[in-house]
Amino acid sequence: DIQMTQSPSSLSASVGDRVTITCRANQTITKYLNWYQQKPGKAPRLLIYAASRLQSGVPSRFSGSGSGTDFTLTISSLQPEDFAAYYCQQSASALMYTFGQGTKLEIK
Amino acid sequence: QITLKESGPALVKPTQTLTLTCSFSGFSFTSNAVAVGWIRQPPGKALEWLAHIYGNGDEKYSLSLRSRLTISKDTSKSQVVVTMTNVDPVDTATYYCAHLRADCSGISCYTYDYWGQGALVTVSS
Secondary structure, rough: OEEEEEEOEEEEEOOOOOOEEEEEEEOOOOEEEEEEEEOOOOEEEEEEOOOOOEEEOOOOOOOEEOOOOEEEEEEOOOOOOOOOOOEEEEEOOOOOOEEEEOOEEEEO | OOEEEEEEEOOOOOOEEEEEEEEEEEOOOOOOOOOEEEEOOOOOOOOEEEEEOOOOOOOOOOOOOOHHEEEEHHHHEEEEEEEEEOOOOOOOOOEEEEEEEEEEOOOOEEEEEEOOOOOOEEOOO
């Protein structure tokens, strides 16, 4: 089965910083990679689908890139509301989907 | 608009069977272009995908939980039900249902774009 590894598991940054989170699959998933944001006590929110497509309503400071096995989520200029947990998820396998272990983005 | 809401018991005893219902609205659930899935999250831990069912009835399950899960749909009631047998305290989690779309404006995407609020289930004697 496909395993997803996110790094880092936690990250401290300041408002205005540029932040990058990576996600690696143990086999190719072409572009079937989604990114979600989750705030405490809330359901996940879709940010990016198909590796690089911005979900409607999501600010343009969020972007995604990558294909095959290596992917990145970039926040170009952190805003206070961006401090949350972020998860990648692969949807390439017809058998099952898999989430990464998450990245907790905290205020420095 | 698309909405989903989970319902079920807040407390279940070990070895019992857990049944959760997802009630949804705002979309047609009759084709293989749409699915409703279940994802859980133990307290303080990561998301874990459990299963989903397409509008055409096709079912997909987590390999590690397949023997304990059953997912079904009642299109007339706009509901998807998941059952988990022989629960254990490690199954304590918030359980989410979510809408999966297979096509995103002509691009094959298979992404969960709408989520329910989640239902916390505690497994304890």
